[in-house]
Structures are given as C-alpha cells and as structure tokens.
Amino acid sequence: MLRSELFVWSIEVRGLVQGVGFRPSVWRLAQDLDLAGTVRNTPRGVIIEIASSPQTRDHFISRLRAELPRLARIDEVSIMAAPDQAMPSGFTILESLDGKVAAAITPDAAICPACADEILDSANRRFSYAFANCTHCGPRLTIMRQIPYDRANTAMSKFPMCRACRDEYEDTTDRRFHAEPIACAQCGPGLWLESTDGPMPVLQGDEIATAARVLRSGGIVALKGLGGFHIACRADNDAVIERLRRQKRRDAKPFAVMAHSLEHIALYAQVNTIEADWLASPSGPIVLLKVRSPSPLPSIIAPDQDRIGFMLPTTPLHFLLMQAIGMPLVMTSANMSGEPQFIDNDTACSQLFNIADAILFHDRDIENRVDDSVVRHDTTGATILRRARGYAPAPLLLPQLFYGKAPVFATGADIKSAFCIAANGEAIISQHLGDLDEPATLGEYRRTAQLYMELFEHRPQVIAHDMHPTYRSAGLAHRLAGEFNAVLFPVQHHHAHLAACMAENHAENDATLGIILDGAGYGTDGTIWGGEFLAGNYSGFQRVAHFQPVPLLGGDKAATEPWRNAYAHLRLALGNGFTEGEFKDLPVMRQLSAKPIVVLESLMHNRRLAPLSSSAGRLFDAFASIIGAAQMHVSYEGQTGMRLETLAGPHMETATPFDMCSPLDVAIISWRGLWHSVLHDLKRGADAGHLSARFHQSLIKIVSDMAIHQHHVTSIDRIALSGGVFQNRLLLQGVHAALEKYGLQVLVHHAVPANDGGIALGQAAIAMANQT
Structure with missing residues (x-):
C-alpha cells in the first residue's frame, strides 16, 4: 500500500491494560501485521498510534481484543484520526506519558501454565522455584505498598534483580518484560521450614518434600501464600481434620479442598466446563462443586453439605507441594475462627504452632491481606459468594449516568465488609475484609481503605454509609467525612442491595x-x-410489600439460636399456649415447652429486647428448628439455610408448595398458613428432606407471585434479586425461572456478592445518582 493511502490513527484503550504485558502484546501484533507506530502508557490507560488503512486498523483492533494477554481486560476503545501526526516508521514501545502513570493495580493471579511448566523442567533455571512469576501471573495487590506500581514500591524491593532476571525484565519480547515481581533462586525470596521445636533439619531445596512427608503422615502444615497463611492437612483423614477443627475452633463451617489438577478434582466432584474454566483461570477461586455420591471424601470436611469448595494450586509454592504429595488437601485460611488470617511470619510463628506441626515460611512480605474468593455456577450464571483474591481490585464499569459525578467512598456494611471507591465512571470494590465486630478486622479495614485511596489517588467528596445508627462502618464514615471535608450520605440497607444489583448489570435509572x-x-x-419488595431505582424507593414482621427474641441472640425464631413464628401463628395444643407431641413442641415460657412471652411484647423483623434469614432459622434440622446454636452465619438447601435438593422436582393462605393484595406476606401446613406434615411423619423441598417451593411461589402482582400494580417489568438469602441456589434459580417464564426481565448478581459484601457498590451508586 502506498504511504499516501495510509492514515495515522490514535487508539486509546482503557481497562486492565497496564502491568499485564499489554504493550508487548501490541508490539508483537504490530510486527505480525507489519504496522508502523507507537504504544505507551498514559494515566487513563494505553495510547496506540498506527499508520494504516481503516480496514487494517479495524483488523488490528479485532485481533487485539481476541489475543489479549492472560490478565488484560479491555473496557473501552476510542479511535481518532491524527492528521497532524508525522507518519511513523517501525513500531516502538515509548516511555510512559509525562513519565508518570497511575497504573491500574491488577488482582493477584494464579500460576500460569508457562510458569508451571518451567518449575517442573529440570533444565530450566527456575526448576522447583516456589516464586516463579511473569506478566501473566503472580502477586500484585498483595505486595503493593504505594504507587506507582514498580518494584521499589512493593515487597520485592529488598530483592535486587540478578543479571539474568534483569535481561528478561528489559526484553520487549520476553513474557517477563516489566514483570515487577520477577525473581529466581539467585536473587528472589527463599523458603524455610520450621516445626514446634524450631528450624527443621532440612537440606536446602528439600523443604517442600519434607512438608509433604509431614502431611502424608497425618500432620498439619501451615504455609505462607499470596494474601495470607494457609493451613493444610490430608483431605482423606477424618482424625486429622477433626484435630484441625478442634485446634482452629471451627466446629462445622465447611473447609475447602485443594487438588493438583482438574482430573484429580473430577475424581471427587462433578465438574462442568464452566467450572473447570474458573478453576484454571487467573483468578483461581474456590469453586463450589457437587460431591460425587457416595463421596470419596469424609463428610467432616463440609458437614451436612452436598457441595465442597475445590481449588487448584494458586502459587508455585502450592503447585510444588501438591505435586510432591499427590493427594487432595484441606486448605483453609490460617486464623482463629472469626479473626483475620495471619500474614506476617512473627505472628504466624507465635500463633500457628498451637495448630500446625510445621510451617513453610518465606521472606517475601505480604503487604495486603487478601482471602480466597468463592464462586458457584448456577443456571443463572456465575454467583460470587466471596470476592477477594483474583477479583479485587479490578474496577467495574458503571452505567453512563455516573460519569462526571463527584468521587464517592462507600463504607459498606459491618458484616462481610467491603468498601467501594467510585469516580470517573468506575467502581473499585475492596477485597472481602470480614466482620467489623472483630477489632483486628476493623483495624485492617481502616488500613486498607487508606491504602486504596492512596493507590488510586482517590479524594472522596461524598461518604456513603448504611443508615443504621450503631454500625461501625457508619462511625468510620463520620471519621472519613471529617478527614476529607466530605458530605455524609446515609443509605437504607436494602435500597443499597437493589442499587448494587442494578449497577453491576449496567442498568440505567429506570x-x-x-x-x-x-x-x-x-x-x-x-x-x-x-x-422486602422495593419499587425504585438509584434515586429512591418505596416499600411496596414485605414479609410479616416477627419479634427477634433476645435481639442479636436470635441470629445464633434458631429455636428463638421458631418460638416467635409459632406463637404468632398459633397463639398463646401453642406448645400444649394440637401439636404438643411433636419434638419441636417438647423442646420449646422446656424453655422459659414466661420470659419468652414477656419478650414477645418488648420492642427493645425483641425488635420486630421481617427477616428472610430468620424465617429459614425458624423452619430448620421446627423440622429438627437445626442445632440449638449455630456456629456460622447461613448454617441453617445451607443445611435446608442440601436437604431439599433431591426432592425439588416432586415437591409441591405448602398452602400459604396469604392474599397478594395485602402488602404483608403472612406465614400463618405455612406453619399450620408444616406442623400437619410433621404430625403425619414427613421427613426433613421433603419438608425442606416444600418450604423452598413455597418461598419460590409466594415471592414470584408477589413480584408478578406488583408488576401489574406498578407496571414495572424489571426485577432485581439481591440479599444474602438469594445465595441459596434453589431459591435463586426457582424465582429467576418463574419470573423469566412470565416474561419479566430479571437482574441477578454476577460481579459482586448478593450478600453484604456487595452493598458498598449500591451505596456508591445511590450517592452519585442523588448528586445535584
């Protein structure tokens, strides 16, 4: 083509395009297409200039999207003709614009296939090296101290590159070009193994093999991962798992299992192609999988569950350990129940020898604590149950109406806390941080919020927070408002859930x-x-219907003692003295009659000690207690709901709803008819599985029927499903299917959790939508 037929094009690319090998990928593509031009980083993303015809330009962009590096993501591409630009010759990677780039901080990434091959290759200089990485994998957020993202500002600053690593780092054609954590055995972090008696007599390079021998013999080993320490033991040994539960004070909450390959996982669980892709993805999450029946693994891993969270090795250290042991391992975060996981060697040394027989340490510091992410595949698509490693802090694009709004910091909730910073049409949600009732978690929240605002140069003008007057996150909001001279914006909790579901689905303000x-x-x-049934948008809402309010007997105690909810629900449905009535011989009635009835009756009318609540979560607790599927005291949030979901699964196709007797033209859904039907079924000897399936079918029907009724009343044809109870797979899929079958548009969560881990996004969206 004649040079006179060429045009110079300026192509701006936004997304995750810095620090992920994007510029070398552009360079290689330009070489392949014989294009002249340049590529450079800018504060907004990447600018590419090429000389080509319009047709070749479009082909170049098409291939650019199709041949992205493993960690890159393109959100926007804008093209402008550059008629005043001189015609380039050759293709060059230029220095960053103005010498300063606010590089996007990409999530930590699981070991890539190329690095995995290298550490298994005895002829490679990184053979058996536990810290191999490249631009396609390795630590990112977990090693960051400050911007800009270069080695000097990370935990790798104390490891000067050797000549061989420096050559790779500076080679445009190498996959380690500008890989900041680049390392090898000559210049990078190292491993050592300790036991309760001090450093173990291990030959250098044999630490992993020795740890594998400890595990194989029935021991417990802790190891330092990407975002915190893990604790591991054999997944086929009841005794050592029981010991781990006892030492960790984790009575029943499910453990995750790590296996060395997809083929190995498939021996223990059913894995479809989507789940396999997630397991092998750069995010490397824990994926909840249906366990094969009969289960080859002991039930103590996930008591009363038919699904177990599986994961593949996420770091070279985990990869080498799994290769050495050749069997599945329980892999859980190293912390005491309810506390943040340990990240520094000194704390791990002082705390973990109460649990572990040996610890694999290394000397690369973990700057930022990041837990494992958890996902599940439903008929509705991906369901993120916990968003952390591999996902945070990747930005989410917001609907167009949020562009140009003043920057917002949203504090999220106190339970499953995560915050959100939003500006320039993007929202960045922090990793899962935990429950703010725990002082160590509260401190971690404050530190992480400060880090994010520094990393992303975020100065909020509005601080959004939950309207609950005693939330710790609301207290943090007041503190931040004073620090930044920002406006406080309280947001109703369930409105935030609605807005979060809308925002992640790019819904406009309809x-x-x-x-x-x-x-x-x-x-x-x-x-x-x-x-709740809320008719609204980002700007506001109206409560159009809701579940029947029921007293929470004992306040917060009702969240951990299901029998309290059973008493309150049955008392409202059956009246005073219900334990001595028609159903007095049922086990639940005998159990409740042994409780302090006089005290409970006084609580039924005490709004200070027994506030009214329309909680769906406590409804599940009540049902589980009534049918005998709940302990007197639950050990983790959602335990009864997960138990009921497992019980119901095999019976859902044949189960029919209970007779609810709750008219739709009344805005309050009553449970009186439900409880009468349940008790009659119990009296007839119905088992817990069939009862649970009928309960799920009843909820699906009444919720869907009420939504359709409200559609006719309000003419709203878009439905958003949110809140932690919609992490129940059967309920989510059932309501979604019923409403879609009716012809309604149904929005569900795919990018953030439906539980409180996602509401910071909704708070931010509401605060921006209400800016004048």
Whole structure:
C-alpha cells in the first residue's frame, strides 16, 4: 500500500491494560501485521498510534481484543484520526506519558501454565522455584505498598534483580518484560521450614518434600501464600481434620479442598466446563462443586453439605507441594475462627504452632491481606459468594449516568465488609475484609481503605454509609467525612442491595422492583427489615410489600439460636399456649415447652429486647428448628439455610408448595398458613428432606407471585434479586425461572456478592445518582 493511502490513527484503550504485558502484546501484533507506530502508557490507560488503512486498523483492533494477554481486560476503545501526526516508521514501545502513570493495580493471579511448566523442567533455571512469576501471573495487590506500581514500591524491593532476571525484565519480547515481581533462586525470596521445636533439619531445596512427608503422615502444615497463611492437612483423614477443627475452633463451617489438577478434582466432584474454566483461570477461586455420591471424601470436611469448595494450586509454592504429595488437601485460611488470617511470619510463628506441626515460611512480605474468593455456577450464571483474591481490585464499569459525578467512598456494611471507591465512571470494590465486630478486622479495614485511596489517588467528596445508627462502618464514615471535608450520605440497607444489583448489570435509572431477602437491615421505620419488595431505582424507593414482621427474641441472640425464631413464628401463628395444643407431641413442641415460657412471652411484647423483623434469614432459622434440622446454636452465619438447601435438593422436582393462605393484595406476606401446613406434615411423619423441598417451593411461589402482582400494580417489568438469602441456589434459580417464564426481565448478581459484601457498590451508586 502506498504511504499516501495510509492514515495515522490514535487508539486509546482503557481497562486492565497496564502491568499485564499489554504493550508487548501490541508490539508483537504490530510486527505480525507489519504496522508502523507507537504504544505507551498514559494515566487513563494505553495510547496506540498506527499508520494504516481503516480496514487494517479495524483488523488490528479485532485481533487485539481476541489475543489479549492472560490478565488484560479491555473496557473501552476510542479511535481518532491524527492528521497532524508525522507518519511513523517501525513500531516502538515509548516511555510512559509525562513519565508518570497511575497504573491500574491488577488482582493477584494464579500460576500460569508457562510458569508451571518451567518449575517442573529440570533444565530450566527456575526448576522447583516456589516464586516463579511473569506478566501473566503472580502477586500484585498483595505486595503493593504505594504507587506507582514498580518494584521499589512493593515487597520485592529488598530483592535486587540478578543479571539474568534483569535481561528478561528489559526484553520487549520476553513474557517477563516489566514483570515487577520477577525473581529466581539467585536473587528472589527463599523458603524455610520450621516445626514446634524450631528450624527443621532440612537440606536446602528439600523443604517442600519434607512438608509433604509431614502431611502424608497425618500432620498439619501451615504455609505462607499470596494474601495470607494457609493451613493444610490430608483431605482423606477424618482424625486429622477433626484435630484441625478442634485446634482452629471451627466446629462445622465447611473447609475447602485443594487438588493438583482438574482430573484429580473430577475424581471427587462433578465438574462442568464452566467450572473447570474458573478453576484454571487467573483468578483461581474456590469453586463450589457437587460431591460425587457416595463421596470419596469424609463428610467432616463440609458437614451436612452436598457441595465442597475445590481449588487448584494458586502459587508455585502450592503447585510444588501438591505435586510432591499427590493427594487432595484441606486448605483453609490460617486464623482463629472469626479473626483475620495471619500474614506476617512473627505472628504466624507465635500463633500457628498451637495448630500446625510445621510451617513453610518465606521472606517475601505480604503487604495486603487478601482471602480466597468463592464462586458457584448456577443456571443463572456465575454467583460470587466471596470476592477477594483474583477479583479485587479490578474496577467495574458503571452505567453512563455516573460519569462526571463527584468521587464517592462507600463504607459498606459491618458484616462481610467491603468498601467501594467510585469516580470517573468506575467502581473499585475492596477485597472481602470480614466482620467489623472483630477489632483486628476493623483495624485492617481502616488500613486498607487508606491504602486504596492512596493507590488510586482517590479524594472522596461524598461518604456513603448504611443508615443504621450503631454500625461501625457508619462511625468510620463520620471519621472519613471529617478527614476529607466530605458530605455524609446515609443509605437504607436494602435500597443499597437493589442499587448494587442494578449497577453491576449496567442498568440505567429506570424503575425496578427489588426483591431483597437477607438477614437484617435497618429500615426507615426503625424496625429490622429482611424480606422486602422495593419499587425504585438509584434515586429512591418505596416499600411496596414485605414479609410479616416477627419479634427477634433476645435481639442479636436470635441470629445464633434458631429455636428463638421458631418460638416467635409459632406463637404468632398459633397463639398463646401453642406448645400444649394440637401439636404438643411433636419434638419441636417438647423442646420449646422446656424453655422459659414466661420470659419468652414477656419478650414477645418488648420492642427493645425483641425488635420486630421481617427477616428472610430468620424465617429459614425458624423452619430448620421446627423440622429438627437445626442445632440449638449455630456456629456460622447461613448454617441453617445451607443445611435446608442440601436437604431439599433431591426432592425439588416432586415437591409441591405448602398452602400459604396469604392474599397478594395485602402488602404483608403472612406465614400463618405455612406453619399450620408444616406442623400437619410433621404430625403425619414427613421427613426433613421433603419438608425442606416444600418450604423452598413455597418461598419460590409466594415471592414470584408477589413480584408478578406488583408488576401489574406498578407496571414495572424489571426485577432485581439481591440479599444474602438469594445465595441459596434453589431459591435463586426457582424465582429467576418463574419470573423469566412470565416474561419479566430479571437482574441477578454476577460481579459482586448478593450478600453484604456487595452493598458498598449500591451505596456508591445511590450517592452519585442523588448528586445535584
């Protein structure tokens, strides 16, 4: 083609395009297409200039999208003709614009296939090296101290590159070009193994093999991972798992299992192609999988569950350990129950020898604590149950209406806390941080919030927070507002759930019916909400229907003692003295009659010690207790709901709903008919599995029927499903299918959790939408 037929094009690319090998990928593509031009980083992303015809330009962009590096993501591409630009010759990677780039901080990435091959190759200089990485994998957020993202500002600053690593780092054609954590055995971090008696007599290079021998013999080994320490033991040994539960004070909460390959996981669980892709992806999450029946693994891994969270090795250290041991391992975070996981060697040394027989340490510091992410595949698509490693802090693009709004910091909730910073049409949600009732978690929240605002140069003008008057996150909001001289913006909890589901689905500000089912959220009337039908959008909402409010006997105790909810529900449905009535011989009645009835009766009318709540979560607790599927005291949030979901699964196709007797033209859904039907079934000897399936079918029907009724009343045809109770797979899939079958548009969560881990996104969206 004649040079006179060429045009110079300026192509701006936004997304995850810095620090991920994007510029070398552009260079190689330009070489392949014989294009002249340049590529450079800018504060907004990457600018590519090429000389080509319009047709070749479009082909170049098409291939650029199709041949992205493993960690890259393109969000936007804008093209402008550059008629004043001189015609280039050759293709060059230029220095960053103005010498300063606010490089996107990409999530930590699981070991890539190329690095895995290298550390297994005895002829490679990184053979058996536990810290191999490249631009396609390795640590990112977990080693960051400050911007800009270069080695000097990370935990790798104390490891000067050797000549061989420097050559790779500076070679445009090498996959380690500008890989900041680049390392090898000559210049990078090292391993050592200790036991309760001090450093173990291990030959250098034999630490992993020795750890594998400890594990194989039935021991417990802790190891330092990407975002914190893990604790591992054999997944086929009941005794050592029981010991781990006892030492960790984790009675029943499920453990995750790590296996060395997809083929190995398939021996223990059913894995479809989507789940296999997630397991092998750069995010490397824990994926909940249906366990094969009969299960080859002991039930103590995940008591009363038919699914186990599986993961593949995420780091070279995990990869080498799994190769050495050749059997599945329980792999759980190294912390005491309810506390943040350990990240520094000194704390691990002082705390973990109460649990582990040996610890694999290394000397690369973990700057930022990041837990493992958890995902599940449903008929509705991906469901993120915990968003952390591999996902945070990747930005989410927001709908167009949020562009140009003042920057916002949203504090999220106190339970499953995560915050959100939003500006320039993007939202960045922090990793899962935990429950703010734990002082160490609260401190970690403050430190992480400060880090994010420094890393992303974020100065909020608005601080959004939950309207609950005693939330710790609301207290943090007041502190931040003072620090930044920002405006405080309180947001109702369930409105935030609705807005979060809308925002992640790129919904514009049109009317939406939110069905929000969760454990608890402070309502505008001062009661505790949790079974809500909200007609609204980002700008506001109206509560058009809700579950029947029921007293929470003992306040917060009702969240951990299911029998309290059973008493309150049955008392409202059957009246005073219900334990001595028609159903007095049922086990639940005998159990409740042994409780302090006089005290409970006084609580039924005491709004200070037993606030009213429309909670869907407590409804599940009540049902589980009534049918004998709940302990007197639960050991983790959602335990009863998960148990009921497992019980119901095999019977869902044949189960029919209970007779609810709750008219749709009344805005309050009553459970009186439900409880009468349940008790009659119990009297007839129905088993817990069939009862649980009927309960799920009843909820699916009443929730869907009410949504359709509200559609006719309000003419709203877009429904958003949110709240932690919608992490119940059967309920989510059932309501989604029923509403879609009716012809309604249904929005569900795919990018953030439906539980409180996602509401910071909704708080930010509401605060921006209400800016004048």
